[in-house]
Amino acid sequence: MKQEYIISAYSENHIGLLNRITIIFTRRKVNIESITASVSAIEGISKLTIVVNDEKEKVVNITKQIEKQVEVLKAFYHTNDEMIFQEIALYKVPTQALMETNQLEKLIRQHNARILEITPEYTVIEKTGHKEETQELFNGLVEYGVLQFIRSGRVAITRSPIEKLSEFLKERDALLEKIESRGKLRSARK
Template identity: 50%
Template sequence: MQEKTLYTITIFSENTVGVLNQIATIFTRRQLNIETLSVSPSAIKGIHKFTITTFAETEEVMKKLVNQIDKRVDILKAYYNTNDDLVHQEIALYKIETEKLLATSQVEDLVRKHNALILDVNEHSTVIQKTGHYEDTQALFDELAQRIGVLQFVRSGRIAITKSRVERLSDMLEKLKEKEEKIKRKNS
């Protein structure tokens, strides 16, 4: 069996009801699992950015998936990338018992070792935040679970930006604007 590659799909759309359902349906039809999902406004006003990770056996599978997503009316543009093309992070929050944390003499070392932050401390619990790649956030979870115990844990979906100078959608919108201006000049 061929080893699968983790791909990050970036989708730009207007913020309309049902877009996520349309996207999820395409993944389901192609029998691809969404590993992580993050949605937020993009740098372009009125446009939202979906960042989705999924494993696929070949790049051809990704090309077909992205082409299917692009065909949706509500989608402006979709792209796929591998980790080499991106700067990406996740954020994780860990809640642990304050008493157990304080009983560990190496609290400061643990937090520094994992480059984490203590966000909240009260008499019952302490919340720690860690940003990084999946492996980084998982390593802290494993160590906390083993040494202290974890009451609650949550990890965000991947957020990512391309290493290229500008967002690909910006290039596409600029080309469309240039094309429209040429048509206007031609018709004038």
Template identity: 45%
Template sequence: MKQQYTITVYAEDRTGLLARITIIFSRRKINIDSLSTSASEIPGIHRFNIVIDETEEVVRKLCRQIEKQVDVLKAYYNLNEEIVWQELALYKVPTSEVTDKMVVERILREYGARVVSINNDYTVFECTGHREETDRLVKVFEKYNLIEFVRGARVAIIKKSEGFHKKIKEFEAKEPGEEAVENEYLNQNDKVFTM
């Protein structure tokens, strides 16, 4: 059964990586609902949040495929209840439509919105929340001749995670060869030919 998943990818900050990751989805004809990239808590490591509607089996395979990319360190997937997430939305409405102080105060209080810009022609409101919350405010502003609406991509934090930086530090602290695994395709009797 398809469900909404958020895939979190930790990767080195390299040019072209985003294109390589999105190709993995397009080759499988999987629509990305939301995609955000940002710096992470680890210097030089970026974090991608990718939202899709798919089955768990498909999402698991996608994560394995993403992890095969050279610059990717780790990919996780989580259901909505396993993460804390938000989306930012901006709404532009004619200032003449919302000049009544009571209207603005009610919207600010009831929807947790705030005013980010006011000029003679338009006022821009901002709201942060889940998609349902930002969609409700679209309907409210449509009554006031909504000019423009934009929603940012999802940002998410995994609830039961101790942070990826802890795993990196543990890995860096290990002595070289501590977890060496013999290559299953090559042993002492095999010959390697080079040209």
């Protein structure tokens, strides 16, 4: 059964890595619904948040292929209810519409949106929320004439208390040390 999954990948911040990751989706003909690249709580490590709508098996496979990339430290996949997530949307409407009726103001209040800028010609409104919520505000604004609309990619955080990666980073450091000393030993023998 297809459903929405959030894939998070922790990686080095290297040129081309994003391309390496997106072609994993392209090759399997899986559409990326949204993608966000950002810093993580761990210094020097980037975090990619990718939203897809597909079957679990495929998502598991893709997550493994992402983690297989040399410059990716770890990749996880989650269902929506396992994460807290947000998107941000910006709407530009004609200021005249705001002046002519108080309906628009009501709408903004109802949706907990806020106004970022007002000029004589246009007003920019911002709303954060899930896609359905930002979409709902868009639907409400349509009759007043939306001049521009944009929605960001998703940002998401797990419900567990710490960055999931840090759980296993220590373990990993010990493992890497072992690998390194084994490697040095091997090349010394040669």
